[in-house]
Amino acid sequence: MAKPNSPITEHLAYLLAQANREINRQLELRLSKEGVPVEQWRILKVLSDGDGHSMGELADAVLLNHPTLTKMIDRMVSDTLVYRVQDPNDRRKVLMFISDxxxxxxxxxxxxxxxxxxxxLESYGDKSTSELKRLLESLIDSSN
Amino acid sequence: MAKPNSPITEHLAYLLAQANREINRQLELRLSKEGVPVEQWRILKVLSDGDGHSMGELADAVLLNHPTLTKMIDRMVSDTLVYRVQDPNDRRKVLMFISDxxxxxxxxxxxxxxxxxxxxLESYGDKSTSELKRLLESLIDSSN
DNA sequence: CTTCAATTGTTGAATATTCAATATTTTCAA
DNA sequence: TTGAAAATATTGAATATTCAACAATTGAAG
Structure with missing residues (x-):
């Protein structure tokens, strides 16, 4: 009598993908009011500390790999949302800044x-949300 | 004195994306031993109940949209991992089956x-894992 | 019945992402 | 100081995904 394999829906990797997809879809929907993809919002948000961030830093922070980020930044520069400055201390680097x-x-x-x-928060609850955030942070920590 | 906006790393959407990316990367790495992308594993797993599943059903289950699934299934049919059968009860539908x-x-x-x-489980802990799964399931539920 | 709308899956063009190769600058060891 | 290796960002070709249009079938209202 063979033990049945656990269905895909019980795997952590699947649950994460499903939850991420759903939450991301909702966020996308809101941001589409301004015609901006989620990744661009992340970029703007990271840059809004006013400091210059190198492409490598940014790529890590916004969860994009380098070539994808380069091309997305190209678009955002065209839209005058951000601009490039060569890092004076290390001329291999490019520092990104947010525009007005x-x-x-x-x-x-x-x-x-x-x-x-x-x-x-309303539909899911205050307590669940903060507990989920805590667990996700700790999962990410334990994966490094 | 303006209140600073919460950093991107505190948003649930971001934490989910980050955790998903990391766990998925790890899984991808393992499955690459067999040269199979994560999505194909999901497809095989869903079909391994032996029943026929329509493309629509499958697309929902494996978190792919229809055209992407069609093209991935095309590849898997070429590799003789799955096969198509027209649904006798509704000839608009195609039923997918897993091969030997x-x-x-x-x-x-x-x-x-x-x-x-x-x-x-080892690095993150038994308790955290099952609690995280529970919270993710409930988040997904509350989003429908 | 017949026709019109809805459902299901696929296709092709447009778009986006990824991989490998490249150019530039810096680091560091000899 | 020089030359090789590492770090950083970009490019172009190959690949994958998405959007909109299409074809086929079913459902359902008149």
Missing amino acids: RGKVLCKKLNSLAVDQEEHI | RGKVLCKKLNSLAVDQEEHI
């Missing part, structure tokens, strides 16, 4: 994103 | 995936 136009857009996007977080 | 070769491959992939789950 980028800052304005980022604020609008932030409030759309906050809307979503609030919506999650 | 597919079953053999699926078993190997399952054990690679189980390896990973065990690795996670």
Whole structure:
């Protein structure tokens, strides 16, 4: 009598993919009001500390690999949301900065994103949300 | 005095994306031993109940949209891992089945995936893992 | 019945992503 | 100081994904 294999829906990798897909879909929907993909919002948000960030740093922070980021930044430069400056201390590097136009857009996007977080808090609960965040952070930690 | 906006790393959407990326990367690495992408493993696993599944059903189950699934199934049919049968009860539908070769491959992939789950259990802990799964399931539920 | 809308799956063109190769600059050892 | 190796970012070709249009079948209202 063979033990049946666990269905795909019980695997952690699958649950993560499913939850990520759903939450991302919802966020995408909100941000589409401003015609901006989620990744661009992440980029703007990281850059909105005003410091210059190298492409490598950015790629890590926004979960994109380098060539994809380069091409997305090209578009954002065309849209004058961000700009490149060569790092004076290490001329291999390029430092990315957010423009004034980028800052304005980022604020609008932030409030759309906050809307979503609030919506999650309502339907999912305060306690579950913070507990889930805690567990995710610790999973990410333990994977390095 | 303006309140600083919460950094991207505190958003649930971001934490999910990050955790998903990392766990998926690890799984991908294991499955690459058999040269199979994660999505194909999911497809094989869903089909391994032996029943016929329509493309629509499958697309939902494996988190791919229809055209992407069609093209991936095309490849898997070429590799004789799965095959198509027209649904006799509704001739718009196509029923997908796993082949014997597919079953053999699926078993190997399952054990690679189980390896990973065990690795996670070790470094992350039994309790955290099951609690995280529970919370993810409930988040997915509350999003429908 | 007949026709029109809805469902299901595929296709082709447009778009996006990835891999490997490249160019540039820096680091560091000899 | 020089030359080789490492780090950083970009490019172009190959690959994959997505969007919109299509074809086929079914459902359902008149």
